[in-house]
Amino acid sequence: MTVETKLPFNQEYIQAYSKDRNEPGWMATLRSKALEMADSLEMPKPDKTKISNWNFTDFQHSYKEAAKIASLSELPEELKAYFDEDANMENLYIQRDQTAAYNSLAKGLQDKGVIFTDIFTAINEHSDLVEKYYMNDAVAVDQNRLTALHAALMNGGVFVYVPKNVQVEEPLQAIFWHEDTDSALLNHVLVVAEEGSSVTYVENYISHNDTEETVANLVTEIFAHDNAQVAYGAVDNFAAGTTTYVNRRGVAKRDARIDWALGQMNDGNTVSENITYLLEDNAASEAKAVSVGRGKQTQNFTSSIRQFGKETDAYILQRGVMKGSASTIFNAIGKIEHGGTKSNSEQESRVLMLSEKSRGDANPILLIDEDDVTAGHAASVGRVDPLQMYYLMSRGLEREEAERLVIHGFLAPVVAQIPIESVRKQLTQVIERKVY
DSSP states (O other): OOOOOOOSOOHHHHHHHHHHTTOOHHHHHHHHHHHHHHTTSOOOOOTTOOOTTSOSSOOBOOOOOOOOOSOGGGSOHHHHTTSOTTSOOOSEEEEETTEEEEEEOOHHHHHTTOEEEEHHHHHHHSHHHHHHHTTSSSSOGGGSHHHHHHHHHOOEEEEEEEOTTOBOOSOEEEEEEEOOSSBOBOEEEEEEEOTTOEEEEEEEEEEOOSSSOEEEEEEEEEEEOTTOEEEEEEEEEOOTTEEEEEEEEEEEOTTOEEEEEEEEOOSSOEEEEEEEEEOSTTOEEEEEEEEEEOTTOEEEEEEEEEEOSTTOEEEEEEEEEEOTTOEEEEEEEEEEOTTOTTOEEEEEEEEEEOSSSOEEEEEEEEEEOOSSOEEEEEEEEEOOOHHHHHHHHTTTOOHHHHHHHHHHHHHHHHHTTOSSHHHHHHHHHHHHHHHO
16 A cells, blocks of 8 residues: 655645745745655655655644743653753753744853754744755755655754854753644754854654654754864654654764764654765764664664765764564665775664564665775674573573663663763663563
8 A cells, every 4th residue: 555645735835834934035935946846756765664655744734832831840740851850951942842832041152152942933033044054955855755845844943053162061952842643743953063163962852642643754954064063862752653754964074073872762663864974074973873663663774974075984883672573774874985085984783683573674884985994884683692691690680680681781882872861861761661
């Protein structure tokens, strides 16, 4: 069975939606052109994963104003677990469905010119700055049908801007709380770090639609200019009813660094692309991702770092745990372009299967168009090591507790990289819930 992919929106709807948000002309035009493209573009073609029967286009999009959050004490306990209430949460954004419900930024950072706001405020108040980066050099509108659909119907997200030589010492955190079980989320996150600056950004996606079907179409674009550093952490935790497409891309200039730490904990079918371009000399990136699959879900994760500059450094680490009848593909692709001399590219993809019916594929791929480089890759797919289990159980641990320790140790290299302690703890709890 193939799901109907004809788009249920027309130009009149797109223009009205843009006008209601008082968007500048360039954004209205971009939306309109993107919708024109969408019908003629092909769907993404993830390796070894058939998505023709996945629902990416049949969803509700109408805007519903959600209640604002006057105080963090109003939040349910589940959301409070994502941040430390005892700490001074000065740098926090909470989006409730498509509404910017809460937003705070330390005055000291505001005085330095740092911007941390919802995407619609940014489009209106910092129009020229957003236009310069929005779906131009990282994610292209015409990459595929889903990126075009995202550009046409974008309905939420965050803009982060760090001026030249500004160091943001404390992490910026965004929580995307999806309560509306009918409406789709087409979120856009745009992070710009100017020359010599640094920032850590962490986001969480949360939903509860276990049976109601909807769509999440997410795009992230990161730009790290010369000698800038961006650390990006995310925990995606959409419920089983959400079909998810994620496209996260980074662009690093000379001596810049972009590091990713992704906890991909969705319960529904998911396609995720995480691609970084090291455009100039001495740029570097680490892309670390962890996933737990369960039930009958199908997932496809691709991490890719393309190295154009000289003496660039790239490292991809993927860890996955599969149970039930879950199926997951991990692709780790390192590409050293011609001219990228003295560069280094490494990939490591490992999958642990906890049941007979689960399936995991780990595919580290090296594509090298230059001679004077170093590169390496490793991959493994298998069951829990019986020798590790024997060792732990011989010291008095029950089988379940021994297996739990092995799994957490297996995933720890990624989990430990999440920058905020409360988010790390929450990710650990999500792993516990999914595995046991």
